[in-house]
Structure formats: structure tokens, C-alpha cells
Amino acid sequence: MKVKIDYDLCMGDRNCHKVCPEVFDFDEDQLRSIVRVDSVPAHLENKVRKAAEECAPGAILVEE
């Protein structure tokens, strides 16, 4: 699984970081989320899907 963030939509509420801190980090200068990994480890895939579902503007793009 690959995951990326659409920065036009990321609203910086840190929810993805709370749901899956192993994959999502937060840029304190830009106040928006960033992805920490190239590909998502299998055991974290469900957490990443949950983060994407909960992202209100739909800024998390998951490629299965």
C-alpha cells in the first residue's frame, strides 16, 4: 500500500497522526500532515485506511 497527502485539502487537524503515528507526522511550520514512509507496512494498513476514512476533506489518498 502507498499513501500520500493532497496538500490542497489537508486541514492540519492532526487526526491522521493520532490514528497512525507510525505513518503520519505533522509539520509544525506548515501546520499540515506529512507521510513518513515510502510504503505502508502490512500491519499498519488498516490504521491508514481508518485515517483516510476519518479525514473530513478527504486529503489522504490511499493506493492499494
Place this chain on the structure above:
Amino acid sequence: MDPKDALREEHGATMKMLAVLRRLMTKAVDLKEGETKDLEALIEFFDVYVDRYHHGKEEQVLFPALSLTLAVRIDSIIDSLIKDHREARTIMGQIRSKAVTLHSCSEAERYELKERADLYVDLVRKHIRKENSELLPLIEERLSEPERLQMAGQFQNVEKATLGSSGVEIFLVSVQRLSKKYTLQ
């Protein structure tokens, strides 16, 4: 709905419409008739849903409630957010004026419209990130459950006063339609 969740959802809808506005304005010089109507729908969304309804909830209910908690730095954060609201209101007024006379606008005036829209998008995006990062966490940190329940009721009053019986639904349909049309999710 919990006040923090309600505001967060509204921020999400606003981010989607900001992305639509930016994409639409890449064609500002040559907007077709349908796109002009979409611009009108966007202006209605930012004027009514964002400014009157969403900012109304923040300025009439949330900011005064948080100010009473005397949290450190809260007043300076609120001052800066209100300043953003005013600036956004001014820029949207300029966009509205240009949009009304769009059919007779010169190419230079259409570029000016795009420049105003870009300014608005940048300002409101930054503003939302600031609120999500610094302000919304304070709702849970500083307000008790009964206070949050009371706030949810006050939010409903603002909704009735600003949107009337039609409520938010018409705007959410607009978000869905325009996001889809301009190839967002």
C-alpha cells in the same frame, strides 16, 4: 454533534470548496457559462456557509466561551483569527464585485479576479490550519461536557438565524457536486 467535530466537518467542506475555487480560477480568463454559475455558487457558499454560518458560530459562541476560560494566549489567538475573518470578508467582497460584472470584464480584470481568489484561498487555508492546530484542541481541554452540550445548542441557534429553515443541506450538496465536477473526491 460535539462542537469540535461540527467545526472540523465545516472546515473539511471549506477546504474542498477552496480547492474547487483554485481550480476554477485557473480558467478565469475564459470561463464558460456553466463555470460562471459555479463561481456564483462558490461565492454563495463562502458568503453564507463560511462567513455568516461558520464564522457566526465561532464569533458569537466559541470565541466568547473560550475567552472566559482565561487560557494562556487565548485572547491573542482569537484576535488573530477575527482579523483573518475580516480580511477574508473583504477579499470575498472584492471577488463578488468582479464576478457580478464578469461578462464585461477585460482580460486584465479577470486576472485581477484570479489574483484575489488565490489570495482568499491562501488566507483561508492557513486560517483553518491555525484553528485546527491551536483552537479546536482547547474545546476539549478547557470546556466541560455540560459546557460543550450547551455550546452545541447555541450552534443550532446560529444555524437557524443564519440559514433559516433550509439549513446546511443545500450547501453540502453544492460541495459534493462541485468537488465531483472539478475532479476532487
